[in-house]
Amino acid sequence: MKNHARRLLSIAVMTGALAAPMLVAAGPAHALLPNRSCGTIAGSDSTTAANLNKVLTGKLRNAMTPYRLSCARAIADATHARGLPDRAAVIAITTAIVESVLENNPNRLDLDSVGLFQQRDSWGTFEQRLNPAWSTNAFLNEMVHLYPNNSWQSREIGVVCQAVQRSAYPSRYQPEAADAQRILNALATPPPAPTPASRVHVEIVGADGGMHNTDADYATGQWTGTWTAMGGSALKALTSAVTGNTMHVFALGSTGRVYTKDANYTTGQWSSGWQEVPGDFEGATAISASATGNQVHLEVLGAGGTMHNTDADYGTGQWTGVWADMGGTGLKALTTTVTDKTMHVYAVGSGGEVFTKDANYATGQWSAGWQEVPGGGAGATAITASTTK
Structure with a gap:
């Protein structure tokens, strides 16, 4: 399998940061293949x-x-x-x-x-x-x-x-x-009841083109009150997803290449640098990420408004290493959300219509095509989605 080089963004390394949980791209032909997944790794x-x-x-x-x-x-x-x-x-x-x-x-x-x-x-x-x-x-x-x-x-x-x-x-x-x-x-043995999530982590791209982070604990009602510079230059879009207690941030660079950086909220440490997501994608204009169990699913819009997908298994540390063409034309905004093991993708079309497409990660199957969301959404310019029980 092809070895995917990782390009680093020009960054200032955060003092005291530890190395990220390792994500291994596909190795050279003589290298051992990574272990296959056995299924979802539970939080406990x-x-x-x-x-x-x-x-x-x-x-x-x-x-x-x-x-x-x-x-x-x-x-x-x-x-x-x-x-x-x-x-x-x-x-x-x-x-x-x-x-x-x-x-x-x-x-x-x-x-x-x-x-x-x-x-x-x-x-x-x-x-x-x-x-x-x-x-x-x-x-x-x-x-x-x-x-x-x-x-x-x-x-x-x-x-x-x-x-x-x-x-x-x-x-x-x-x-x-x-x-x-x-x-x-x-x-x-039944696992202990999960602690309800109360901490929120907010990332922005600042005027300097780098990423900045601040956190809030809604159990105590406290924000950190500061924006910490996390490096990067000429970034133009952000998204994030969580596996376990680790947040994975994904960013588009100036040429539409896709980079990632992790924050482990068990240890309180960020990875020391940005790494390029395997697959050598370039020209991305929008990005969205979601997670099912220990897998992260990453979607981007290419220069022609077509969606592309790649996946990572953070249990084994392996990316698919390819960006699959998922169709669409003239798409201009993107978001995703998850119910159970199904990811729902929503995109804004060239005329502001809203379309959807699903991926069932229990079966490994995507829906056959894009369907317009009922009700009419012509004129939409931005989009987001979320779920509740």
Whole structure:
């Protein structure tokens, strides 16, 4: 895959700022591919992973992460979806700990094995084996075939894992069974109720062409009362989206190239510089960002008024690296909002009409075309959208 160079804007580096959470663009052909997503990383997964690191004793001792927890959840969800009891999920999670340390790995490091269960080509297609639900069901199908009439429930967990996997190292499974049970127990524990959002972060492009930030805490009714210079030059549009407790700001530079900068509101630190979003887009005139889970979806209008889309998975640190042409002609303003896992895009047309287009990130499908919003909106010059429960 093509390596996308990142161009830095001319900035003044904020004193004391730490490095941003790393976003890795597609690497050179010889580089390892990044792990595939296992699904949404929940807001409480960092806390759950930290608590598990206090009790895990096997291969994942002090190594549980929110991403690995999301992979265990995908296995458990697929197991429970077919009506199998917890013991089946423990068997499958035990196997995935041994085979992949709960990482959905697309690299053929051991012959042609890939995925959570390191299944070989004979199991299914490359993409099937990298689909957590499909690969889990393939594993379980083989388990119930080898142990009819639920006889797998009375056999030692490590023995069942080995029967399905046929590993050259059969003794490696049973020692991980206790950790698999601990992980499943942690997934079953309801997360604490989320703290209602009360802090608002406002960014502007100043007269100097750079970005400036101020914050408000609506729980206390207090603003910081200052605008902090965050660097950049000749910026001409801004948008932002949030994953977890990290705000991702996106800006258009003077030539319509797209840049990003992060603020981690758990640590209170901003990234030290601006980085270009992979894909080498140029000529953007408007921009909007939204988030579903740990994924950020970025839309821009090109020089001809056509919308283009690119996505980032902040769980794995990977951008798609391409800007997909999503159609439209003469569009001149843009906004997005999200309901559940569907992003709704709204755009102002050349005559001020308002159009909409959807992307369902549960299915990965976009609606077929642009539809005009009912009611007539001719003459519109700016647009924004938001959601409430």
